[in-house]
Amino acid sequence: MQEVDIIIKNGLVITIDSNSTIYSKGHLVIDKGVIVEITDDESVLTNYQSKKSIDASSKLIMPGFVNTHTHTGNTIYRGFADDMPLKKWLEEYIFPVESKFCTVETVRLSAQLSIIEMLKGGTTCFSDMYYFEDEVAKVCDEIGMRAELGETLLDFPSPTAPNSDVAIDYTEELITNWNAHELVTIAITPHAPYTCNDDTLVKSKKLAEKYDVPYHMHVSESKYEVQQSLEKHNATPVKHLDDLGLWKDGDFAVHCVHLTEEDRELLKEKGIAVAHNPRSNMKLSSGIAPIQDLINRGILCGMGTDGTASNNNLNMIKEMDTAAMLSKVHTMDPTSLDAKTMVQMGTINGASLLGLDDKIGSLEKGKSADVIIIDLNQAQLIPMYDPYSHIVYSMNGSEVETTIVNGNILMENRQLNTINEEKILTEVKILQEKIKKEF
Ligand SMILES: [Zn+2]
Known part of the structure; x- marks a missing residue:
């Protein structure tokens, strides 16, 4: 069994690959920043053991x-x-x-x-x-x-x-x-x-x-x-x-x-x-x-x-x-x-x-894991007949629950992991007062 960094499973996956593949119950295996598997075949998951597992039931998985x-x-x-x-x-x-x-x-x-x-x-x-x-x-x-x-x-x-x-x-x-x-x-x-x-x-x-x-x-x-x-x-x-x-x-x-x-x-x-x-x-x-x-x-x-x-x-x-x-x-x-x-x-x-389409922009095997997970269990997203329609016309952005860049989870359950949000917001408010005084 191969040890990998992250497995995200059971989500609605919009790949944005050239065939516009969608998996209604899909799984994503991520290791060392790269997508190593993207599939709806649950048996593939038995090949891997992950340090981190995310259950994406009732969630949408797509490229950032x-x-x-x-x-x-x-x-x-x-x-x-x-x-x-x-x-x-x-x-x-x-x-x-x-x-x-x-x-x-x-x-x-x-x-x-x-x-x-x-x-x-x-x-x-x-x-x-x-x-x-x-x-x-x-x-x-x-x-x-x-x-x-x-x-x-x-x-x-x-x-x-x-x-x-x-x-x-x-x-x-x-x-x-x-x-x-x-x-x-x-x-x-x-x-x-x-x-x-x-x-x-x-x-x-x-x-x-x-x-x-x-x-x-x-x-x-x-x-x-x-x-x-x-x-x-x-x-x-x-x-x-x-x-x-x-x-x-x-x-x-x-x-x-x-x-x-x-x-x-x-x-x-x-x-x-x-x-x-x-x-x-x-x-x-x-x-x-x-x-x-x-x-x-x-x-x-x-x-x-x-x-x-x-x-x-x-x-x-x-x-x-x-x-x-x-x-x-x-x-x-x-x-x-x-x-x-x-x-x-x-x-x-x-x-x-940006000349980065060989690396990012879609969820495909071998590409960098720049992935977002969206919580679909919200009033403004129910019912859902077409996920593309919801992304463009019904979401407002706050439904994004998890954001992964290059295989690193930068936000999970809306909490940022690599930056102190509260501290930055406070510092900006202090700066705003200085700008206001001058103009
Ligand atoms: Zn400009």
Whole structure:
């Protein structure tokens, strides 16, 4: 009999594999961070003895959510400035408060708070774009969270660096320090074509090519950004980046709200994926990204929450629900972005965007054990005819009972094992008072 770390048994298993396999009474065997068995054949379990056994009767077992775009360092500004357009929000509120309060210490605290919220909502991997990302990497390492981290590159001074050259050097150091890590990968992330000049964009792309790491940025988020690009470069942001020779298969663009026909064809032709953040786009009145149209063209789309300063949460279930509803109204087609498509976007497609689909995003033998267990015995989830429907339209995130990343149980029965939740929440409240006094 083989000794293994964890056996989860008797649960409704949604695998999100290529056949969309579902086991109504399935079992998962996990050892050394990897799924070694996934089956509904109970006799297989007799081959194993586990240190930890979880009975998942009346529970749903599925891969954790992959949040493809957020800014964990600004979660401490949740609700700081609401109900205004992107330009005003960024220039008059977010950039000034960040310039005063964004330090290594506040980024650490904000990342800790973000990861608590994510783990409690079933997210097991996130893609980050902020400052002092080395500190975020340390926090991920301490908690055991999976992430793809990118230092924001800007033409003006950032909290981390006085200019983009220093920020690019900082990013190179991040790659050297972290890319061999089991859970942390580094991406190259210029903020956007309107905050980075051509030189910064080209230099940062060269760095991405040198180390063969992912490359992504905000693109065509607002009408204003597109207008500005047309005036300055006589091209849309998507076209401008292509004119610079920057798009490469596997890169992804965040937002893509305002796209011309030519932009859409370019994204398809170059193999560029899209991170969809509908709640942030709605809240800032940026517009509606044409996701169903992009999917129809064969463009890979994943889900992101964006930062809590513009959402105001990191809840992937809410995000999937919003994306589905918004698309149905946008296209006036109720079949648009159906529940199963949304769950795929929130899991395996997100993993593909981050180049991690060989490792995570679905429950399959040989993949990393990034698993969530959801309590189905709750009024809002009864009755249940279709689990995909419930995940997108009926859950709110609080039903997630257990969250496992890389075979480590980070949350069990809603108790976090690798971070002191109460202590972090108290520290954030103290910081909030300081921010309030200054603004
Ligand atoms: Zn963003």
